[in-house]
Amino acid sequence: MNAKDWKILLVDDEREFITTLAERLELRGIPARVAFDGESALEAIAAEEPHVVILDVLMPGIKGLEVLERVKRTNPLVQVLLLTGHGSTRDGIEGMRLGAYDYMMKPLNIDTLIEKMESAIDYAKKAATLAGKTDGQ
């Protein structure tokens, strides 16, 4: 799958951070939607079923790990990359236990992020094949 066909959702209440990250991904030909809280992230995931969700752990309202749990119940093939800080690596590890594909610490290295997204999409494709489900692409 070409990067232009990836469906990426970025979720963080740090608006400047996440919109700038989306812009940088788009400059590299990767379309990315943004959500600024857990509630709107869940709505976007239900409506668009993105391939990968980049999800901040610490947000007001519904926390990142709760969003992750709900996503894994309703859309298990959606891969989630968690964003943590140095003080919240425990959340990253807990997130992996709950089904997150991986976690990354802020500030991000965009090349590493893209590598992880590609790897998560490959994993999702294999998982979909195993589950007897195709995404039609």
Place this chain on the structure above:
Amino acid sequence: MRDALFMGRVTASATHELQNILATIRESSGLMDDLLAMSSEGFAHAERFKKGLTVLAEQVERGMVLTEQLNFCAHAPEKSPAGADINEAVRALVGLSRRDAARRKITLVLAPGRTGLRTSLRAVEVMDAVGAALDAALVALPMGTQLMLSVEEQGGLGVVRLDSPGFEALRATPAWGNLAEVTAALGIGVSAGPGGMGVVLALPRPAA
């Protein structure tokens, strides 16, 4: 203890915010870098711009290291059932003490030590004791020298070693009294390093 835990919670929250600030600065400067790479031809100040962006990236890296160490300090008063990781505590202390040492023109070097060694103490107690030894060493060492610290295992105990100056010179410093008091209160053994150089702090083993 309550005070330290309270200040730790406040500091942890602030370091999280600082990480968000640094992340935003990194993405914004990264975006400028991306745009510059796409359209630098004809831009008279492209080189100056690139230099500025490189400085920004370096300062973000510097800030990241500091916030990581501060975040460690924020959690250092917390009691962990597994005990404190000695190497992590010493690494955070050394990182945060570099500036103080540099004022005396002394370079701190943390040897790549044994990882995973633990003690029954809290991380803040390890930092307090090693910090007291560091205070004494920084007073006794001549300017322009290097001070090596290492974390090792000796006889089943986690030890922190400062390799200079001489043990007797350390004992003669005004800071020795504080080191003696802290180590006695925490049950830390204090002895001279090999050949009478430096000081070795033997930390209590973690609870089984």
